[in-house]
Amino acid sequence: MENKDWNCKMATRRLSTLCRHILCQPRITLLSNPAFRSCSTTIMQSQGTSCPVIYAEPRIALYDEKINIKLDNFPSNEKITLHGQCIQGEKEIIFASCGHYMSNECGQVSITEQPSTGGTYTGLEPMGIVWSLQSPPGQSGNARMLWRKTDQPMFIQLSTYLGHLQLEDIYKSNSKPESLAEIELERWLRFPSEVTRIEVKAGNVRGVLYLPAGEGPFPGVIDMFGSAGGIMEYRAALLASHGFAAFSLPFFRYQDLPEYLMDITFDYFEEAVNWLSSHPKVCPHGIGVLAVSKGVEYAYCMSAFLHQIKCVVAINGLPYYGLNDLYHKKKLLCRGSPFNVSQCDMSPEGELMLLKSTPYMDNLIPAWQGNAKHLLLVSEDDYQLDVDCYKLLIDACPEEKKNNFEVVRYPGAGHLLEPPYTALCRSFVNPSFGVLMLFGGLMKEHAHAQEDSWQRILKHLRTYIPTSS
Numbered sequence: 001m002e003n004k005d006w007n008c009k010m011a012t013r014r015l016s017t018l019c020r021h022i023l024c025q026p027r028i029t030l031l032s033n034p035a036f037r038s039c040s041t042t043i044m045q046s047q048g049t050s051c052p053v054i055y056a057e058p059r060i061a062l063y064d065e066k067i068n069i070k071l072d073n074f075p076s077n078e079k080i081t082l083h084g085q086c087i088q089g090e091k092e093i094i095f096a097s098c099g100h101y102m103s104n105e106c107g108q109v110s111i112t113e114q115p116s117t118g119g120t121y122t123g124l125e126p127m128g129i130v131w132s133l134q135s136p137p138g139q140s141g142n143a144r145m146l147w148r149k150t151d152q153p154m155f156i157q158l159s160t161y162l163g164h165l166q167l168e169d170i171y172k173s174n175s176k177p178e179s180l181a182e183i184e185l186e187r188w189l190r191f192p193s194e195v196t197r198i199e200v201k202a203g204n205v206r207g208v209l210y211l212p213a214g215e216g217p218f219p220g221v222i223d224m225f226g227s228a229g230g231i232m233e234y235r236a237a238l239l240a241s242h243g244f245a246a247f248s249l250p251f252f253r254y255q256d257l258p259e260y261l262m263d264i265t266f267d268y269f270e271e272a273v274n275w276l277s278s279h280p281k282v283c284p285h286g287i288g289v290l291a292v293s294k295g296v297e298y299a300y301c302m303s304a305f306l307h308q309i310k311c312v313v314a315i316n317g318l319p320y321y322g323l324n325d326l327y328h329k330k331k332l333l334c335r336g337s338p339f340n341v342s343q344c345d346m347s348p349e350g351e352l353m354l355l356k357s358t359p360y361m362d363n364l365i366p367a368w369q370g371n372a373k374h375l376l377l378v379s380e381d382d383y384q385l386d387v388d389c390y391k392l393l394i395d396a397c398p399e400e401k402k403n404n405f406e407v408v409r410y411p412g413a414g415h416l417l418e419p420p421y422t423a424l425c426r427s428f429v430n431p432s433f434g435v436l437m438l439f440g441g442l443m444k445e446h447a448h449a450q451e452d453s454w455q456r457i458l459k460h461l462r463t464y465i466p467t468s469s
Contacts, residue, residue, distance in 0.1 A: 052107075052181040054158055060186045062241055063154070063234075064420045064454060066127060067185065071101075071109040071160060074180065078103050081119065081161040082111065083170060083179075084129040086145075086154060093143050095133035095423055096171070097121070100164040118164055121444065130156065130187075131447040133423040136171045142436060144416075144425040150197060150210075150237040153186040187421075189237040197237070200247070205272045206257055207249045208233050210240035211281055218245040219465035220282035222272065222302075226293025226317075227261065229253030229432050235290070238419055242458055245282045247272070251298065253432065261294070261432075266328035269298050270306060277308040285466035286310035290457065293384070293415065297321050300367040300393075301334060303374065311373045311464035313457050315417050316382055319393035320365055322358040335363040351427045351438035353383040364392055368401040373464040375406050377453050379413035381440040408456060413449035414441020420451040 055070045074080060084097040099116035101109045112126045121128030133156075135141045147154065159179040161170075170176055190197075190210065198209045208231065212218055221244045223236040229252045236246035249272050252258045257268075277287055288311040291299035296317020302309045305328070321334040343356040367374060380387050387409075394405060410417075416425050416439050424446045427438045 052160065054160065054181050054183040056158070056183055056185055059183065060153075061188070062191075063187045063189050063238055067130075068126070069111040069129070069158070071103065071111075071181070072107065074103045074107040074109065074160070075162070076103060076105050076107050078107075078162060079164045080109055081163060081165045081170075082109075082116075082129055083159040083161065083165075084133060085157045085159070086133055088145065088154070089148070094136055094139055095143070095145060096136040096167055097129050097132040097134065098165065098167055098170065099125075099129055099132075118166075120167065123444075125444075125447075127421050127451075128447075129158065130421045131423065131450070132443060134443075136167050138171060142428045144428045145423045146232070147189060147234040150189045150233050151192050153188045156185040156187065158183050158185065188241075189234050190241045195237065195240040197233075200275075201255075202275050203271055204268055205249075205275050206255050207231065207247055207272070208236065209276075209279075210236050210246045210248070212240050212243050212245070216245070216281040217283045217467075218243060218281060219461065219467055220245045220276050220279065220287035221247065221461055221465070222276060222287065222289045223248050224251065224289070224291040224295030224298060226295050227432050228430050229261075235419060239290070239461075244461065245276075245279065247276050251295075262324040264326070266298075266301060266305070266326055266333050269302055270328070273302060273306050273308050283465065283467050285468075288312065288461045288465045290461070291315065291317065292417065293317055294322070297365065300365040301326065303367045303372040304365055304369045305333070307370060309370055309372045310466060311375075311460060312367070313375045313377065313460055314390075315377045315453075316379050316385065316415050318358065318385055318389055319367070320360055320363045334365055335361070337361045337363060347383075347438050349427075349438075350436060351383075352433075352435050353438050355383060355386055358385075360389070360392060364396055366396075367393060368397045368404060371401075371404065373404050373406075373460070375456060375460040376408070377417055377456070378407060378409045379415060379417060379440070379446075379449065380409055380411045381413055381442060381445070382415040383438040383440045384415045406460075408453070410445070410449035410453065412442040412445025414446050415439035416441070417446075417453050418450055420454045421447070422450060 052074045053072050057068045080101045082099045086095045098119040100118035103109050115124045116122050120132035135143050159182045161177045194213050196211045200207045225232045231250040231254050233248045236248035239246035289299040290313045292315040296314040299312050303312045321336045323336050325336045326334040337358045345353040376390050424441050424443050430437050
């Protein structure tokens with residue numbers, strides 16, 4: 001696929017999305033605030049109304065797409081609170097945010113052009129109302145925002161109140177303050193008409209493949225997560241929305257895969273790479289790998305020992321193999337660094353930190369062997385590994401191969417670098433270990449790191465996955 005064809009396909013997809021925005025205009029709900037009883041309870045977006053309204057463009061958007069939010073017809077020169085709320089899952093876990101603004105003489109607020117002076121985010125942050133979503137008062141603060149179903153959007157309800165309110169003010173009782181205007185945002189990982197989800201059971205390989213619409217072939221990417229196990233599909237779905245054949249590859253605690261990490265062999269990853277590389281919808285000259293945490297170790301092994309791997313994105317992972325030894329065809333491939341319980345630390349809140357628990361034992365994975373291009377993303381507020389451990393890999397790399405490694409460090413970012421505008425998860429219970437783990441991250445710094453790193457990820461994959469011979 002030539003670059004011109006790539007650009008043409010992406011332009012066509014964006015045009016399709018734009019048409020959807022035009023056809024699916026936002027619906028704005030006004031509650032019964034006494035000052036605006038003359039307004040109908042539900043109105044369509046229009047410029048002529050004298051009632052307060054929220055404009056969001058686009059209201060229906062991909063998850064990583066920016067939104068331009070404006071308030072109009074509000075009281076002049078008044079303090080305004082913009083409130084966001086998202087409810088997730090069967091347990092109806094709430095995530096909430098708020099920003100403080102001042103309307104101008106015309107009763108308008110432009111979130112894109114005006115800074116928030118308080119709330120869950122401050123400063124000029126057009127997407128702060130989304131990335132600062134967090135557990136409200138009265139709910140456990142260790143929730144992680146996850147999507148189990150990629151064929152449904154994340155709904156974010158935006159509300160507006162007079163005055164500058166904190167989340168404590170909004171959630172201090174069963175009844176919220178009365179809102180002047182509301183609008184519901186839809187954030188999609190994929191539009192089902194444009195990206196297809198395919199469950200995979202091929203030999204020993206398990207997972208879910210996401211394919212963009214069209215004949216292809218598309219650049220292929222294997223997407224892996226860490227020691228929580230199971231399958232997480234949201235990143236692969238979003239990658240497919242950007243034109244990749246993205247394969248979400250679980251490696252334990254999923255269907256009939258091993259229950260424990262120590263039972264995994266490299267044979268499984270070799271089989272997965274062979275399967276995706278030979279798929280008729282995938283460009284045949286090599287694929288990429290995107291991995292975080294424990295998945296990075298397997299990504300480095302793929303890069304070192306499998307010729308199909310042309311590029312790797314490694315997010316906060318060790319450059320050597322942790323826990324037990326890794327075998328390939330019943331022969332030792334990588335010697336493991338055993339887990340040292342005595343080196344684990346606990347935060348004052350009782351959160352597990354693994355900074356020194358898996359020491360280096362001269363068992364580096366030779367990721368440079370395969371000539372793949374590597375992008376290493378390093379968060380500096382990570383409590384799960386030594387943030388300088390990547391230097392072992394760079395220092396050991398032969399001089400002539402060092403240009404195959406790019407390192408980007410993010411001060412204030414935590415372990416779980418996600419697609420942009422994802423709410424920070426500073427700690428949560430790892431289901432494999434059954435303990436609360438500290439992943440770190442300062443909210444604003446982490447949000448900015450996610451936005452920057454995602455663009456770097458997309459660029460790296462597009463640049464180094466071959467799309468033509």
